[in-house]
């Protein structure tokens with residue numbers, strides 16, 4: 001059955017692989033699944049046709065036969081459950097890998113995303129500097145815990161899983177941030193994720209969309 005996802009017609013991440021269709025593309029590549037992409041403009045995101053797929057007017061969405069999904073984490077979980085390669089076979093290992101998926105999106109991503117949003121939207125607020133310091137403290141707290149858990153392992157819990165895919169996707173936003181200089185083991189962890197052939201295929205596909213839009 002054809003798999004179709006939605007992505008930005010012209011991504012504001014300028015091909016840096018930060019828009020959340022990247023996680024879905026990566027999971028599909030890890031699972032060896034071909035997929036089509038429907039590119040959506042910012043205006044179309046808010047029209048009834050897209051809102052019927054994604055009630056918050058965002059990308060990505062995922063369509064496969066009579067199934068429509070939104071929320072990148074849920075889509076990655078669906079791909080991992082429907083196709084091999086992203087979750088351990090043993091039940092306890094699977095449950096732990098799914099816990100790391102939630103940890104990536106619920107525990108680690110929020111201060112990182114809020115920090116990047118604050119730098120874009122809140123620069124002119126009188127409390128901007130204080131808020132950045134507070135968010136940076138929250139980020140460091142999470143990175144301290146994560147690097148302590150990871151230690152010198154390659155992945156969070158045995159073999160690479162959907163938990164690592166989402167955690168690396170979340171940490172990628174810090175790649176250019178100075179804070180990451182203090183966490184060399186996490187920088188190496190992210191680099192291992194980026195070195196995966198499936199990641200590289202997904203990244204190249206998303207970048208090609210931005211390059212075509214920029215050339216057009």
Ligand SMILES: N[C@@H](CCC(=O)N[C@@H](CSCc1ccc([N+](=O)[O-])cc1)C(=O)NCC(=O)O)C(=O)O
Pocket residue numbers: 011012013014018019020021045057058059060070071072073
């Ligand atoms: N919880 C949802 C969140 C989806 C989401 O945030 N989608 C964003 C794009 S990915 C988030 C994102 C946006 C921009 C960059 N960037 O680097 O410029 C990176 C990531 C979107 O559609 N925004 C349009 C809107 O809300 O109107 C999910 O995980 O699927």
